[in-house]
Amino acid sequence: MSLLSEKFLKELIPLENLDDESLGTALVFGANVLMNKDNSNKLSELIEIDPNDENELVRRMVNLLTFLAKFKLSEKEFRSIIDNTKFSESKKKIIFEVLQNNQDEMRKNLQKLAGDEIPSFRNLNWRFDVQISSKLFNEEVKPKVLYDFELKNSKNETENVVLQSDFATLKHLYEQLNSAIKLNNNTEYQKFSKTFK
DSSP, rough: SSSOOHHHHHHHHHTTTTTTTHHHHHHHHHHHHTTTOOSSSSSHHSOOOOOOGHHHHHHHHHHHHHHHHOOOOHHHHHEEEESSSSOOOHHHHHHHHHHHHHHHHHHHHHHHHHHTTTEEEEEEEEEEEEOOHHHSOSSOOEEEEEEEEEEEEESOOOOEEEEEEEHHHHHHHHHHHHHEEEEEEEHHHHHHHHHOO
């Protein structure tokens, strides 16, 4: 299963049609856009493209770099994602090189754009309860799980968020997480799956 949708793959066609040098120049230009660096020239002045198509090409370039920069990819993981495209081997190497050279700064800027207040997960405590009766039913057995998420924000302050769910919701959550994690068949997935099996 590919992480790249059919729509996303179609968006890459104009980038796949660029020659190696133009692709490298365009990638550096896109990386500079993501890193808020000054691009004194227009892309159409750096490579041979129609000035009317420039904004669309930059948008596609930034989308590709944004998608790849979200993950801290090893070369093997990068290959597993990018091998579904029609980029030549030399173009794949160029993309990986530009990504590796600029990934940390792009990730920092993407996090700033997402907002500084996005908390990070620190710890999870949970409790299993069974509701045995209610006002309407004297004999009712409903299993419930109570979660206490410990989150840390950008100011290094800890916050607790408490959630409650029933068994059906918990099972659905498990299935969704499991299918999403299977997309990345790597050591992190294997560690995670061993923990929850």
